[in-house]
Amino acid sequence: MIKILKNLAPYKWMVAGVFGLIFIQSMSDLFLPTLMSDIIDKGVVPGKLSYIWEVGGWMLLFSAVGALASVTASYFSSKAAIGLGRDIRLKVFEHVERFSLHEFDQVGTASLITRTTNDITQVQQVVIMMLRMVISAPIMLVGGIIMAVSKDAKLSLVIVVTLPVLVASILLILYKAVPLFKTVQNRLDRLNLVLRENLTGIRVIRAFNRESEEKKRLQHANKDLRDVSIRVNRIMAFMMPVMMLVMNLTIVGIIWFGGMRIDNGTMQIGDLMAFTQYAMQIMFALVMSSMMFVMVPRAAVSAARINEVLNIQPAMEDKGTERADAEPGTLEFDQVTFSYPGAEEPALSSISFKAQPGEITAIIGGTGSGKSTLLQLILRFYECLEGTIRLNGVNVDHAKQDEIRSKIGFVPQKAVLFTGTIAENIRYGKPDASDAEIRHAAEIAQAEDFILKMKDGFESRLEQGGSNLSGGQKQRLSIARALIRKPDIYLFDDSFSALDFKTDARLRAALKEETRNATVLIVAQRVSTVMDADRIIVLEKGKIAGMGTHEELLETNEVYREIALSQLTEEEIA
Structure with missing residues (x-):
């Protein structure tokens, strides 16, 4: 007292x-x-x-x-x-x-x-x-x-x-x-x-x-x-x-x-x-x-x-002041291992890969394989136990958390929207964004059509948590919020799961042009979402079970082939 x-x-x-x-x-x-x-x-x-x-x-x-x-x-x-x-x-x-x-x-x-x-x-x-x-x-x-x-x-x-x-x-x-x-x-x-x-x-x-x-x-x-x-x-x-x-x-x-x-x-x-x-x-x-x-x-x-x-001391503190802009758009995992507190086994073990600007890196695997955990480590929601994560050439431990996060556009697995207008929710990614930028981001995210059909358009108000929108509409607004930021790295955590195949295809085509100078990481459950990626990382029980293109993994990786066969026909795979 x-x-x-x-x-x-x-x-x-x-x-x-x-x-x-x-x-x-x-x-x-x-x-x-x-x-x-x-x-x-x-x-x-x-x-x-x-x-x-x-x-x-x-x-x-x-x-x-x-x-x-x-x-x-x-x-x-x-x-x-x-x-x-x-x-x-x-x-x-x-x-x-x-x-x-x-x-x-x-x-x-x-x-x-x-x-x-x-x-x-x-x-x-x-x-x-x-x-x-x-x-x-x-x-x-x-x-x-x-x-x-x-x-x-x-x-x-x-x-x-x-x-x-x-x-x-x-x-x-x-x-x-x-x-x-x-x-x-x-x-x-x-x-x-x-x-x-x-x-x-x-x-x-x-x-x-x-x-x-x-x-x-x-x-x-x-x-x-x-x-x-x-x-x-x-x-x-x-x-x-x-x-x-x-x-x-x-x-x-x-x-x-x-x-x-x-x-x-x-x-x-x-x-x-x-x-x-x-x-x-x-x-x-x-x-x-x-x-x-x-x-x-x-x-x-x-x-x-x-x-x-x-009195609770945060597990993660800013330990340095380096600016993460030495190599814009690069992301590297070097022997990264992470375990949740009290867990018997690591959620991720010895993860190593490098993603470059202009590339799309997809991460696929079964439930509990560590896909979302990997993205959370990039955002420094948790801190890795071993190994190094470098963003734009800088160890994330040596830069401030807000510096790291300012370079990232993140779309979470569960879309989170705030009470307010649609424009305010999209502008959340860039507070000084113009109306033209908001409209452009919504267009790329395939959200403009349903927004303009609403009574007040971009000024339409959202209920708490966006409860007056469908799951797919909420996901598209979350994607628009990340796009308007124009970051060095985009992280999509299973962000296309609520979209139909037609909208998914149109969105990925628009994203490819919009993000051509940035690094893109996509966590997905659907093989159709990751087929065109420059690099696909297959995770199994927190470890990399395979890495390569869609064609390479079909030929060399049994885990990926099983996932593909469970979703696609032999003709589609061929």
Whole structure:
């Protein structure tokens, strides 16, 4: 929690102002019962109207000062706490953006969302309360005790007797409730995970008629959160009645024994009323402290979860500043080996090849052979364990990640589009692209026809994830987004799988002319997509099983021939 609170440094003057204003408010509140005592003893009892007006005016002035200080302190504390929440949220987001895919797998997307939203909100709310109470409660407690003793030391024994009872009751309740706060956050994580899976996988759920099972799963997660929340609230529900009971018994005791002292002439009526108010201030200071003790442990759990994310060191860091433009368009793998964390066998082993500008290199192989992994290593989503990857003649480990990625146009296996217009999604590859460039990229990607048929053309809005488009349309927009960048190297990760054969053929013909000065890597499942490639790499179990042209591999490579025979007829192969 302390580590998180260090982020309040930019708001130190605001925090100092809050403390100063709360001090003024607390002193005003402590002085008011004394003024009221004077009004009663020196104004009301003797019947001095002028004294009542004079002291009453001072009471109004102190009340106004206290109210103004309280309102201003609330404004500044809220502003500082909201600013803190914004800064931490931005800090977490920027840190997570540096994660490799390994760190995303380690924490989990659902948990990252919860930590960035709910956990930071918990901390934010506690900071608002702490800024108000961390100075107010001690001042009111100590100041109330001092003022009460100054009014009547013997009557203060009533408070001395009841305070330990109140403190013990609060501590006992907190002892039972605090351990459950972490359980609440974990159950909330679980609920968010189930809900997210249901929303993102709704098509699969409906296709397999699993709505009732998923409903039960959500109900179970919801019930777990409900049960532990009810347990916490049941325990916390005892706090207020216990405190009110102790406070009211204290007031009864004060009035009882105070009445005796007034009857004996050792205490005045005004002092008794002031003493009663000071006793209430002392009790309320304890109540405020107890509320802080309730919220701080829960926020501490959230702070620990936030720090856990911030403490994760990305597996990949920029180790050099070389520019990747020595040999534009070249890509070389030199004995590259890679293994996923915890895997028994490498995903790729001793991969070596070189691709030149103007060439099309295709990668084909069975499921799990390492095709997509190979492309992810080029993009530095993961880091190879052995060997070297050189892009434009530079070791990718010796250049900044953004430098490497700026030279690449990537089309992922699953098309990812963003909420916005079609033009904005294509321009994502080149923010300063002109309308003519956008139209040209769409034309090459065979997307212009369906775009112009839409109501607003290139300004047509896409729903979340491009859900108002077909799979083939989304793939073509992803291809247009990569083309508009005009990079040195194009990476197509099975990016033609949703296209019909006619569109696939037209697209590959257009791409050949558009990418004639760049290096192209195509990962594909269909032999028809890779037949015309200058080089075909056949992967099997993470190793290169063969390399050559379509004709050469048909004659010399059994793995490739099996793939071809499973998709093409003997006449087509011939």
